[in-house]
Structure formats: structure tokens, C-alpha cells
Amino acid sequence: MIKQENDTLALTDRQRWDQRYRQGTYAARSWPSAYLKQLRDDGLLQPSGRALDVACGRGRNSLYLSAEGYDVDAVDVSAMAIAHAANTAISQQVRVNWQCRDVLEAQHPIRQNTYALIVMFRFVAPELLPSLLHALVPGGILVLEEHLQWSGPEQISGPSSQRFRVRPDELSAQLAAAGVGFDILDEFAGLIAEPTDDGGQGNAAVSRMCIRRRST
Numbered sequence: 001m002i003k004q005e006n007d008t009l010a011l012t013d014r015q016r017w018d019q020r021y022r023q024g025t026y027a028a029r030s031w032p033s034a035y036l037k038q039l040r041d042d043g044l045l046q047p048s049g050r051a052l053d054v055a056c057g058r059g060r061n062s063l064y065l066s067a068e069g070y071d072v073d074a075v076d077v078s079a080m081a082i083a084h085a086a087n088t089a090i091s092q093q094v095r096v097n098w099q100c101r102d103v104l105e106a107q108h109p110i111r112q113n114t115y116a117l118i119v120m121f122r123f124v125a126p127e128l129l130p131s132l133l134h135a136l137v138p139g140g141i142l143v144l145e146e147h148l149q150w151s152g153p154e155q156i157s158g159p160s161s162q163r164f165r166v167r168p169d170e171l172s173a174q175l176a177a178a179g180v181g182f183d184i185l186d187e188f189a190g191l192i193a194e195p196t197d198d199g200g201q202g203n204a205a206v207s208r209m210c211i212r213r214r215s216t
């Protein structure tokens with residue numbers, strides 16, 4: 001199912017992403033996040049209930065979570081990204097509730113106490129974090145992975161602008177300010193090796209967190 005809402009996002013942002021996806025951005029990156037798979041292997045994710053993939057892009061993580069057993073809602077502002085994702089879901093015979101909309105749009109807040117799992121990968125939106133925590137059911141899990149600001153000599157992939165990267169400890173500070181109790185299950189900031197889009201091997205600097213919303 002694909003839902004498109006007529007919201008008020010600055011068109012330039014949506015158009016920019018549509019153009020990138022039209023040009024084939026991330027087309028080769030079909031594998032799910034290594035971090036999600038690691039958390040699943042470590043037993044921190046128990047696939048049942050509803051999951052939300054925020055800024056899902058071409059849906060690599062939504063598809064993985066659905067195949068693992070979650071009932072997945074996946075949201076992205078780019079209609080091109082959602083179209084690619086929906087086509088892949090059909091070819092893989094996987095069901096995801098795709099939604100094309102601006103997650104920062106205040107008119108469509110994320111429903112509170114709804115999700116067993118929320119993931120947000122490589123989309124920097126600190127203003128969204130409190131509502132993501134509130135959208136978790138008590139005991140629900142939030143997984144975040146952002147590009148990290150990096151001054152080392154290594155060649156790293158990802159955005160060249162620091163605006164789209166977080167500082168070390170920035171995620172935990174932003175979460176702490178949200179006013180919702182949580183426990184940190186896993187945390188990492190540093191360099192990781194990951195496949196490049198042309199099939200080689202490269203480095204990314206990332207900040208990762210996996211937290212559980214407290215029940216009280």
C-alpha cells in the first residue's frame with residue numbers, strides 16, 4: 001500500500017531527493033544495515049508487533065524487518081524512493097505499509113505508544129527524537145545510526161557537509177533531553193568498514209545507538 005499526502009514540505013528538499021533516486025542513488029545498496037542484523041543476531045530485537053522505518057529510502061531495512069516478522073510502516077518524503085521500495089517489496093513478496101510524506105510535518109505526528117521497534121538510519125532530525133520515543137510502546141526499541149563528524153585522515157563515505165553528521169555523544173544528549181526514560185542497550189561511535197556502491201570496500205564514520213523505552 002502506498003499513501004501520498006499533500007503536505008507542505010519545502011519542495012526543493014523533496015525534489016532534490018527524487019532527483020537523486022531517479023539518478024540511481026543507493027540502487028546498489030540493497031543489503032540491510034549491518035547494525036540491524038547485528039542487533040538481531042545479539043537477541044536485542046524480538047520481531048513481533050509494529051515497526052516504523054523513518055526516512056526509509058529504498059526500503060533496505062523495512063524489507064529486512066518485514067521478512068523477519070515485524071508489521072512494518074515505512075515513511076519517506078521521496079516518491080521515487082517509495083516507488084523503488086514498493087517494487088522491490090512486490091518482487092520479494094514482502095508486505096510493507098509504504099507512506100510518502102514528510103516526517104517533520106507537524107500536521108501528521110507519529111502516533112504515541114504504537115511501535116515495538118523504530119529505526120532511523122542516516123537521516124539527521126534531532127527535533128524528531130522526542131516524538132520517536134513517545135511513539136514506542138513501553139519496552140519498545142529505538143535504533144539510530146547517523147554519520148559521525150570525523151577529522152581523522154581516513155577516507156570516509158557519506159555526506160561532505162557536517163550539517164548531516166552528528167558529533168560524538170550528540171545522539172545520547174538529544175535523547176536525554178526528550179524527557180522519556182530509557183536504557184541504553186548498545187552504543188558505538190567510530191569507523192566501520194562497509195561495502196561501497198561499486199562493490200568495493202570502504203569506511204564510514206557512524207554514531208549508533210540502540211535504546212529501550214522504560215516501562216514506567
Ligand SMILES: C[S@@+](CC[C@H](N)C(=O)[O-])C[C@H]1O[C@@H](n2cnc3c(N)ncnc32)[C@H](O)[C@@H]1O
Nearest residue numbers: 017055056057076077078102103104121122123
Ligand atoms: C541518506 S538517505 C537514508 C535512507 C535509508 N534510511 C537508508 O539507510 O538506506 C536519507 C533519506 O531521508 C529522506 N528524507 C529527507 N527528508 C525527509 C523528510 N522530511 N521526511 C521523510 N523523509 C525524508 C530522503 O528522501 C532519503 O531517502
